Amino acid sequence: EIVLTQSPGTLSLSPGERGTLSCRASQSVSRSYLAWYQQKPGQGPRLLIYDASSRATGIPDRFSGSGSGTDFTLTISRLEPEDFAVYYCQQYGSSPLTFGGGTKVEIK
Amino acid sequence: QVQLVESGGGVVQPGWSLTLSCEASGFTFSDYSIHWFRQAPGKGLEWVTLISSDGNTRYYADSVKGRFTISRDNSANTLYLQMKSLRPEDTAVYYCTRELVTGKWFFDPWGRGTLVIVSS
Numbered sequence: 001e002i003v004l005t006q007s008p009g010t011l012s013l014s015p016g017e018r019g020t021l022s023c024r025a026s027q028s029v030s031r032s033y034l035a036w037y038q039q040k041p042g043q044g045p046r047l048l049i050y051d052a053s054s055r056a057t058g059i060p061d062r063f064s065g066s067g068s069g070t071d072f073t074l075t076i077s078r079l080e081p082e083d084f085a086v087y088y089c090q091q092y093g094s095s096p097l098t099f100g101g102g103t104k105v106e107i108k
Numbered sequence: 109q110v111q112l113v114e115s116g117g118g119v120v121q122p123g124w125s126l127t128l129s130c131e132a133s134g135f136t137f138s139d140y141s142i143h144w145f146r147q148a149p150g151k152g153l154e155w156v157t158l159i160s161s162d163g164n165t166r167y168y169a170d171s172v173k174g175r176f177t178i179s180r181d182n183s184a185n186t187l188y189l190q191m192k193s194l195r196p197e198d199t200a201v202y203y204c205t206r207e208l209v210t211g212k213w214f215f216d217p218w219g220r221g222t223l224v225i226v227s228s
Contacts, residue, residue: 035214044203044218045153056216088153092213099153 002027002091004100012108019076021103023089028069030093036065036074039102040085048087049074079105110134110217112204117222124194128222130187130204138162138182141207143215144189146200146224154200158207159187172198194226 003026013019023034032052037045047056049065052072062077076083084107089100116128130142144156157168157178166178177190187204201221208216 033212033214042220044205044221045215046218047208047214047216050208050212050214090153090214097155097213101152 001096002029002094002098004089004091004098006087006089006100006103008103009101010104010106012106013079014108015079015081017079017108019079019083019105021074021076021087021105023067023072023074023100025070025072025091027094029072029091032068032072033091033093034065034067034072035090035092036063037088037090038083038085039088045088076105081107110206112206112217112219114202114204114219114222117202117224119225119227120194121228122195122226124226125190125192126194126224127191128189128202128224130189130219132185132187132206135206137180137185141210142180142187143205143207143213144178144187145203145205145215145218146198147203147221148197148200151200153203156202157189161210191224194224196226198224199226200224 005024007022034052036049039045048063053065064075066073086102086104088102111133113131141160143158159166159178163180175193179188201223203218203221205215205218
């Protein structure tokens, strides 16, 4: 089973700042099959990025994904008030699929 | 608008049964495999089960195998999760979600979830 470790656990930023979230895998993620989700309280996750760097439909271009192998990054170029949430990475290159523990992006 | 709406959650005692529903709209339901996930309070996401677009293929997590049954009614655009012999560790918010690209297990959209509490 691939273990995904997200860092930092909490990221304190101000609106307009850049956010960089990390997801590190315990072994290489096949074909860069990695997704990123945003989750707000009381809501289900929202797909942001799939295949490590492809933006999902309707996702603003301030969200971008990069990486391969064992190291992946979600970047939010300029944080908007609605971006403060918990972010999860998920790999689907190997069975079982696994999620990271999440990074909470909070208002500084 | 592509949407999934879960319902049927509630508070039950250990050993009881419960059936969850997931109603789909805004897309051709019968074209997609659908999955259930759950999230225990304050915890991460756990995959529970999936059903193929035609209903002929079903997979379950070991933690629910033999107790949970997934089914679908494509004519009603609805997915079901029958849960039997419920345990306290089944307490969670249950989400249904669509496998966006067949064979690639990333998911969109997700419903808002329905809360199941198993407690005596």
